[in-house]
Amino acid sequence: MRRRRKNKKNKLRKILLIVLFIFVAINLFLNKKIAEKINKIKNEYSKTDVANIYVQEDKKFNLVIVNDNEYIKEIKGLDDIGEIKKDKPILIVRNGKYGYIDSNGDILIPMEYDALGTFIDGKVLAKKDTKIGVLNEKGEEVLPLQYDEIYMGENNTFIMKEGSIYSSCDLKTKTTLNIDEVYKVNENILIFSNENKFGIMNYKGEIIIPNTFDEISTFIDKIFIGYKEQKYSLYNLKNEKISGDYDFIEQIGNNEYKGGNNEIGNYAFLSAHISTEDKYENIRKYDESIYIGELKNDTSDVIEVKSKSIRNLKNDDVEKYIKKIKGEKSNE
Numbered sequence: 375m376r377r378r379r380k381n382k383k384n385k386l387r388k389i390l391l392i393v394l395f396i397f398v399a400i401n402l403f404l405n406k407k408i409a410e411k412i413n414k415i416k417n418e419y420s421k422t423d424v425a426n427i428y429v430q431e432d433k434k435f436n437l438v439i440v441n442d443n444e445y446i447k448e449i450k451g452l453d454d455i456g457e458i459k460k461d462k463p464i465l466i467v468r469n470g471k472y473g474y475i476d477s478n479g480d481i482l483i484p485m486e487y488d489a490l491g492t493f494i495d496g497k498v499l500a501k502k503d504t505k506i507g508v509l510n511e512k513g514e515e516v517l518p519l520q521y522d523e524i525y526m527g528e529n530n531t532f533i534m535k536e537g538s539i540y541s542s543c544d545l546k547t548k549t550t551l552n553i554d555e556v557y558k559v560n561e562n563i564l565i566f567s568n569e570n571k572f573g574i575m576n577y578k579g580e581i582i583i584p585n586t587f588d589e590i591s592t593f594i595d596k597i598f599i600g601y602k603e604q605k606y607s608l609y610n611l612k613n614e615k616i617s618g619d620y621d622f623i624e625q626i627g628n629n630e631y632k633g634g635n636n637e638i639g640n641y642a643f644l645s646a647h648i649s650t651e652d653k654y655e656n657i658r659k660y661d662e663s664i665y666i667g668e669l670k671n672d673t674s675d676v677i678e679v680k681s682k683s684i685r686n687l688k689n690d691d692v693e694k695y696i697k698k699i700k701g702e703k704s705n706e
Contacts, residue, residue, distance in 0.1 A: 422458040424477055429455060437466065439479040447479035463493055463511060474498070474511075483513040494561065495530055508532065516545060527577030528561045542579030551579050559594050563611075574598075574611070583613050596629050597646050606633065608644055617644045620652075630665060630679065632657045643667055648682045650675070664696060 419428035419438055430436040435452040449466060456465025463474040463482055473485030483490065483500075490509075491499035497516060500509045507519035508526065517524065523535035532543045533556055540551040557565040559574075563582060566575050573585030574594070583590075589601035597616065600609045605619035608631060617623075620633035623644065631644040634652050642652035643665060654667035654675070667675040667684075674692050676685045678699070687695055 424458050424460050427458055427464075427477065429458075437464075437479075439477070441478060449475070449479065463498075465490060474513075481513075482511050483509060491526070494526055495528065497526065497530060499524055499526055517543065523556075525556060525558050525564060525577070526561070531577035533564060533577055533579070542577065544578065549579055557592060559592065563594065565590050565592065565594075582611060583609070591625070593625060599623050599625070599631070608633075608646075610646065616646060617649060618642070626657060626659050626665070627662065627679075630659070641667075643677055645679055647679055648677065648684070650677070650684070660696060666692060 419430045419436075422429055426440045428438045428440070430438070434450070435455050437449040437452060437455060439447045439449075441447070452466050452468050453470070454465075454467040458464055461477065463476060466473050466475055466485060468485050470488070471485040472483075472487045472490040473481065474483040474490065476482055483498075487500045487502050489499075489501040493511070496511050497508050498510075500507050500519065502519050504522075505519045506521045506524045507515050508517035508524060510516050517532065517534070521534045521536050525533040527533075530545050532545075533551075534541050534543060535556075540553050540556065542549050542551055551566075553566045553568050553575075555567045556575075559565060561577075563574055563576055566573055566585065568585050570588075571585040572587045572590045573581060574583035574590065575581050587600045587602050589599075591599035594611075597608050597610050599606055606621070606623040607615050607619050608617035608623065609615055617631075617633065620642070621636045623631050623633040625631050627645075629646050632641040632654075633644050634641045638652055640652045641654045641657050643650045643654065643657055650667065653669065655670060656668045658666050658668070660666055663678060663680045665677040665679070667677055668689075669675065669686075672689050673686055674689055676687060676692060676695060678684070685695065
C-alpha cells in the first residue's frame with residue numbers, strides 16, 4: 375500500500391513538472407514572439423512624442439501602444455489621429471466618427487461622435503447629429519447634447535445657444551443672457567451683439583465692455599479697435615480710449631496698429647505704450663518690438679515699443695542702428 379501511494383506521488387510530481395515545463399516553454403515562446411513584434415514595430419513604425427506610442431501611415435493610420443514591453447495594443451484603420459502628447463487624451467477618427475483614447479490605448483470616449491473638440495480643464499465639446507454638448511474624460515455628459523452652439527472658456531465656464539436663446543453656465547448655475555449673437559475671441563472673452571451694437575463679455579456672461587460699438591475687431595489681446603460715430607479708435611479692456619479718431623486702423627503687430635485719415639493720407643503709429651501723429655508715408659514691422667516709420671525727407675523713425683523711444687535717422691543708418699541696439703541688448 376505504501377509503495378502504491380509513493381508511486382502515485384511520484385507520478386503526480388512528474389505530471390506537475392511536465393505541466394510546469396510546458397507552461398514555462400509557452401511563456402518563453404510568447405515573450406520571444408512579443409519581443410520580435412515590438413522590435414518590428416520600432417523598426418517599421420514612426421516614433422511619436424510619447425515613448426511607448428508608434429504610428430504607421432499608409433492609406434490609413436495604425437496606432438500601436440507598447441506598455442512595459444509586456445503587451446501590445448493596436449488600433450487599426452484610422453482616418454486621422456490627433457496630437458500625441460504625454461498624459462494627454464489622443465483624438466482618433468474612423469469612418470467619420472470621433473473618439474478619444476488615453477496613452478495606454480484605453481477608450482475614454484468611444485468613436486461615435488460626429489465631431490469632438492480639444493480638452494480644456496478636462497472637458498471637451500462633442501457633436502452628434504446636429505446637437506452639441508460637453509463631455510468629461512470618462513465620456514460622461516456634463517452638458518447634454520441638446521444645444522445648437524456652445525463656446526467653452528477656462529475654469530469650466532460656457533456660453534450656450536439653444537434655439538435663439540443664449541445662456542451662461544459654470545456647471546452649477548445657468549443664467550439666461552439678453553444677447554443676439556456671440557463671437558469667440560479666446561478662452562477668456564467673447565464679442566457679443568445686442569440690437570446691432572457690439573460689446574465684450576466673459577464666459578460667465580459678465581459685461582466687460584458695454585455694447586456701444588458699431589464694430590469691434592475680432593483679434594483682441596490687450597487692446598482692440600472700436601468703431602462708432604463713423605470713426606475708428608483704439609480702446610483697452612477698461613473701455614478707455616487710448617488713441618485719436620481715424621478713418622481707418624490696420625493691425626501690424628499683436629498690440630500695434632497704424633491709423634490714418636483719408637484727407638491727410640499719412641499713417642500714425644498706434645499702440646498701448648507709444649503712439650505718434652499721422653506723419654508717416656508707411657510703417658513697417660522690423661520685429662515684435664521694433665517698427666520703422668518712413669518719412670518723406672529720406673529719414674525714418676525707429677520706434678522701439680518696449681522702451682517707448684523714437685529715434686529719427688537717415689535711411690542709410692537705420693539698419694546699422696537697429697543692429698547696434700539689438701547687440702547691446704543681447705549683451706546685457
